[in-house]
Amino acid sequence: MEVVWAKGLKLAYERVGEGPPLVFVHGAAEDGRVWQPQVGALANEFTVVAWDEPGAGGSSDVPAGFGLADYADCLAAVVDALALGPACVAGLSWGGTVVLELYRRHPGLVGSLILVDTYAGWKGSLPEEEVRARVEGARRMLEAPAEVFDPTFPGLFASDPPAEFVALLEHIAADVRPDSLRTQLSVMAEADQRDLLPSIAVPTLLIWGELDARSPLRVARQFEQAIPDAKLVVIPACGHVSHLERPERFNEAVREFCRAHPPRGS
16 A cells, blocks of 8 residues: 555555556445455556545544545545546445545546445435434444444345455454544535536446445436436446446446546547
């Protein structure tokens, strides 16, 4: 892992490969390791970067009062420090919300978007009663004693997790910091980015699991209707983490999109 510094924080990332820049942004209760199937497969054609957001992996803890704009600014600092922009930036779930905020605040760094099983914030994508239920579920999770704390969200997979990724997911879950998760979920619950979607002026790929229980296909349809130049790819028999359940199909969709929409000047 390499690091850059922004807002007084150490930001860790992995960078592999050569070619057009492709930046992956993980979801809540995760770190950059969750993109291993993509980093390994796509580095033969792209400069692939997977960061650890503040509070995750090798990055510094989240400071008090950290908000969505701060996450986006830190991501911008990584893209800028590596001279990657304008890059294709891909975000999963909570990571997609961070990527949308990156586009709002730093549009010059974004050449195209890949939004994966994500939200325009919970407030912007889910019914009010669902948001309340998730906030209550998060409260109970975070109040659990350390010895039984389990940061695994229900409904991530359509069936059992793929056997080859079980150990990886266990390692990632063991490293989740409760304070980081509390901040992520609090920010996500209040975020509403519906105003941003119609103004997105870069090619956008939406990748959704057909059976996603956390961000259902109706959310994907909302994105598809609101973003002017959006294409939706639905991966059959997948839940919320299609990049792990069907990595070959996922990587194929990413590769095709990035080839069709190379960064300006490449």
